[in-house]
Amino acid sequence: MNPYLVLSLLLFLVGTTGFIVKKNVLAMFLCVELMLNAANLAFVAFARDLGHLQGQIFVFLVMVVAAAEAAVGLAIMIVLYRRRQTLNPDDADTMKG
Amino acid sequence: MMTELLWLLPLVPLAGAAATGLLGRRLPKRAVTLVACGASGAAFVLALAAFLELLSLAPGDRRIERELFTWIAAGDFTAKAALLLDPLSAVMTLVVTGVGFIIHIYSIGYMRAQEGYYRFFAYMNLFLFSMLVLVLAGNFLLMFVGWEGVGLCSYLLIGYDFHRPAAADAGKKAFIVNRIGDFGFILGILLVFLTFGDLGFGRVFGEIAAAPSRFPPEAGIGVLTAIALLLFVGAMGKSAQIPLHVWLPDAMEGPTPVSALIHAATMVTAGVYMVVRCAPLFSRAPVALDVVLVVGSATALMAATIGLAQTDIKRVLAYSTVSQLGFMFMAAGAGAFSAGIFHLMTHAFFKALLFLGAGSVIHALAGEQDLRRMGGLRRRIPVTFWTMLVAALAISGIFPLAGFFSKDEILWAAWAGGHPAVWILGLLTAGLTGLYMFRLIFLAFFGEPRHAEGAHPHESPPSMTGPLVALALLSAAGGFIGLPAWLGANRFARFLEPSLSLAHRGEAPHFSHALEFAFAALSVAVALAGIFAAHRIYLARPGAAGRIAARWGAIHRLLRDRYRFDEFYDRAVVRPLLGLSERTLWLRVDVGVIDRCVNGAGSSMVSLGALLRGMQNGLIRSYAAWIVAGMAAVLLYLSLLRS
Numbered sequence: 001m002n003p004y005l006v007l008s009l010l011l012f013l014v015g016t017t018g019f020i021v022k023k024n025v026l027a028m029f030l031c032v033e034l035m036l037n038a039a040n041l042a043f044v045a046f047a048r049d050l051g052h053l054q055g056q057i058f059v060f061l062v063m064v065v066a067a068a069e070a071a072v073g074l075a076i077m078i079v080l081y082r083r084r085q086t087l088n089p090d091d092a093d094t095m096k097g
Numbered sequence: 098m099m100t101e102l103l104w105l106l107p108l109v110p111l112a113g114a115a116a117t118g119l120l121g122r123r124l125p126k127r128a129v130t131l132v133a134c135g136a137s138g139a140a141f142v143l144a145l146a147a148f149l150e151l152l153s154l155a156p157g158d159r160r161i162e163r164e165l166f167t168w169i170a171a172g173d174f175t176a177k178a179a180l181l182l183d184p185l186s187a188v189m190t191l192v193v194t195g196v197g198f199i200i201h202i203y204s205i206g207y208m209r210a211q212e213g214y215y216r217f218f219a220y221m222n223l224f225l226f227s228m229l230v231l232v233l234a235g236n237f238l239l240m241f242v243g244w245e246g247v248g249l250c251s252y253l254l255i256g257y258d259f260h261r262p263a264a265a266d267a268g269k270k271a272f273i274v275n276r277i278g279d280f281g282f283i284l285g286i287l288l289v290f291l292t293f294g295d296l297g298f299g300r301v302f303g304e305i306a307a308a309p310s311r312f313p314p315e316a317g318i319g320v321l322t323a324i325a326l327l328l329f330v331g332a333m334g335k336s337a338q339i340p341l342h343v344w345l346p347d348a349m350e351g352p353t354p355v356s357a358l359i360h361a362a363t364m365v366t367a368g369v370y371m372v373v374r375c376a377p378l379f380s381r382a383p384v385a386l387d388v389v390l391v392v393g394s395a396t397a398l399m400a401a402t403i404g405l406a407q408t409d410i411k412r413v414l415a416y417s418t419v420s421q422l423g424f425m426f427m428a429a430g431a432g433a434f435s436a437g438i439f440h441l442m443t444h445a446f447f448k449a450l451l452f453l454g455a456g457s458v459i460h461a462l463a464g465e466q467d468l469r470r471m472g473g474l475r476r477r478i479p480v481t482f483w484t485m486l487v488a489a490l491a492i493s494g495i496f497p498l499a500g501f502f503s504k505d506e507i508l509w510a511a512w513a514g515g516h517p518a519v520w521i522l523g524l525l526t527a528g529l530t531g532l533y534m535f536r537l538i539f540l541a542f543f544g545e546p547r548h549a550e551g552a553h554p555h556e557s558p559p560s561m562t563g564p565l566v567a568l569a570l571l572s573a574a575g576g577f578i579g580l581p582a583w584l585g586a587n588r589f590a591r592f593l594e595p596s597l598s599l600a601h602r603g604e605a606p607h608f609s610h611a612l613e614f615a616f617a618a619l620s621v622a623v624a625l626a627g628i629f630a631a632h633r634i635y636l637a638r639p640g641a642a643g644r645i646a647a648r649w650g651a652i653h654r655l656l657r658d659r660y661r662f663d664e665f666y667d668r669a670v671v672r673p674l675l676g677l678s679e680r681t682l683w684l685r686v687d688v689g690v691i692d693r694c695v696n697g698a699g700s701s702m703v704s705l706g707a708l709l710r711g712m713q714n715g716l717i718r719s720y721a722a723w724i725v726a727g728m729a730a731v732l733l734y735l736s737l738l739r740s
Binding site: 020021022023028092093094096 | 715716717718722
């Protein structure tokens with residue numbers, strides 16, 4: 001049980017760190033996928049450990065959401081590039097306070 | 098029949114006020130005139146019908162009470178909107194509607210060229226309505242409604258030319274000074290309710306009269322005296338008695354017909370009426386009666402002396418009103434309530450006439466009100482002159498005009514009631530009345546014309562002179578309904594008797610008719626002496642007035658400055674209040690505490706916002722870092738909680 005969770009935690013931390021330090025929207029997007037899948041791993045591990053089915057069902061749900069998110073996110077990226085000719089999120093700071 | 102329709106009497110002027118006030122702006126002037134004068138005329142006809150019906154009843158049955166509806170019902174307390182018609186209120190309604198109607202007619206000519214014609218007539222009708230509610234009310238509460246309505250209308254009418262600061266200020270002053278009196282009145286009403294548990298005149302006075310053991314004539318200050326004194330504070334405010342008289346002379350800022358209405362038919366008579374209405378109460382409170390007597394005589398004398406030194410024609414008349422109201426209270430204080438109402442009625446005739454005549458003089462001189470710039474108008478405006486002369490003779494108390502009978506009855510009552518000092522004061526005031534009144538007549542109508550070059554004095558239109566003549570006839574003949582005992586029976590006093598039957602009466606000492614006649618002759622002689630003095634000072638010897646004023650400089654200045662009442666109030670009340678408001682309440686409490694709290698709440702939010710604004714920098718990665726930090730904090734917290 002524990003090794004799975006440690007792996008999940010590591011994956012999540014890698015994703016988080018990557019999301020914060022990367023300056024490319026595409027790379028940040030990959031990091032988000034890493035975090036999602038770290039969560040999926042934890043779900044599956046718990047589902048197996050507890051003998052429940054819910055954990056696995058949640059994984060499917062997360063995958064669906066991730067797919068939808070990918071579709072929307074990529075569309076935003078394309079629009080961002082067309083408008084600003086950049087993929088650096090720090091250049092899109094119009095909404096600052 | 099008419100008494101079934103008693104509710105129509107106040108309602109007709111109210112309808113007139115509503116029609117002219119709400120629609121008047123769109124109606125032609127002629128229609129406004131027709132509605133307003135029609136309403137007041139109709140009210141007079143109704144009052145006359147009610148009076149005649151009352152006369153047809155036996156004297157003992159002349160008391161008709163109509164309950165219109167239950168106004169307030171709360172627990173044990175109920176107040177009904179009840180109208181009461183008895184001889185006293187019948188006389189008052191006749192005076193109010195009769196003189197009011199004549200003044201309405203006069204206003205057609207006087208106000209013709211004024212702006213806001215419809216507004217004026219709407220207020221006038223509303224004034225009549227309030228006054229009728231006041232005099233017809235069957236309980237203290239409804240009377241208070243009329244009382245306040247009259248105060249409101251006086252404010253509106255005095256401040257009719259509200260774009261002139263003097264008029265607006267005078268309106269406010271009238272309202273505020275009256276408010277002081279109203280405060281006493283309302284406390285008196287509360288005390289009546291606490292004592293009797295009811296506010297209806299019939300119940301309250303009936304209870305007083307029915308239980309002589311519970312409500313004996315009080316030697317000291319008991320509950321009846323307290324009630325009477327509080328009610329009298331209200332009467333002092335409304336009827337302009339010292340020290341609350343200061344609003345009435347300033348009320349001259351209103352148009353002249355308004356002055357006539359306030360001084361003669363409505364408003365100032367309310368206080369006298371209220372005291373007489375409460376005669377069963379006052380007559381059992383000798384201390385309160387003495388206060389009424391002292392205040393009345395002091396006011397009569399002081400106002401008469403002030404009237405000697407005023408130069409504005411309307412101001413002279415205003416102080417004359419204050420003085421005559423003092424006479425009425427003198428009568429009430431001496432226990433001669435019917436004499437007070439009698440003088441109220443005759444005074445309504447000749448004071449309305451004097452004011453309307455003064456309005457005609459002012460009209461003739463295109464707005465000039467200063468007596469020093471009049472003179473020689475006798476031949477230019479003869480109708481005004483002759484009618485005003487009648488009024489001046491009447492107010493001075495010359496036989497056989499109206500004022501003679503009423504004033505003489507009051508003086509006699511003061512003597513017969515055992516108040517010789519008051520009688521002497523009254524006699525002195527009667528002489529002064531002749532002096533100041535004929536000073537006005539001589540300065541305005543006799544001597545050399547002193548008005549501005551190019552002024553062409555002209556007689557007023559018939560709509561103004563007609564009312565003057567009508568009032569002159571009333572002033573001349575109105576006294577005969579109340580002949581003194583030595584000339585026959587006093588029918589006026591006998592008519593009023595049912596209204597005053599519950600009043601407490603002491604032993605009346607009997608005097609011979611010859612003595613009464615001698616007193617009457619004496620008072621006429623004093624009045625004639627006053628007139629003669631006026632003739633010597635102001636007409637026969639030019640410059641005599643100036644020499645007297647120079648010789649008694651300090652006194653003259655004191656009289657001219659009206660005993661400096663206004664200055665005193667300014668120093669004693671107004672300025673300390675202003676200082677307290679400005680230095681403490683405004684600069685300390687408002688600015689220092691309240692504003693600081695409100696502004697502090699605002700500015701602390703602004704600075705907190707400035708602090709937090711730095712977080713929203715538009716950089717997604719930093720938001721992510723904050724989210725992670727927050728998540729870490731939550732996890733840390735939970736793990737700490739666990740362990």
